[in-house]
């Protein structure tokens with residue numbers, strides 16, 4: 001056995017044993033920077049705000065893409081259905097309690113009235129159309 005092979009890191013200029021470098025597809029067979037320097041650089045890189053933001057955006061995109069897959073959607077729906085079936089009684093009680101709250105009742109009433117006021121013309125028009133259709137028969 002000859003002496004241990006070493007290489008000089010291009011970043012810290014330290015002569016290190018080859019196992020201090022990551023293997024790579026280059027002629028030398030290892031990265032030009034030692035593991036320590038690569039790690040330091042990566043940590044610095046990932047600490048940058050714009051990189052952090054990009055990573056978060058990528059994750060969000062991946063997350064959305066993942067949950068949009070038909071097989072994932074189907075699995076989630078099945079899980080939800082199962083969860084609902086198991087907790088149905090409890091959910092009903094909770095919903096009833098929630099709906100019975102005076103402020104919830106008030107809010108719902110106000111919302112209905114507002115919705116009706118906004119859609120009054122459309123509802124009347126629809127009714128008129130239905131009536132005419134009936135009379136047409």
Ligand SMILES: [Zn+2]
Nearest residue numbers: 009012034037
């Ligand atoms: Zn180094």
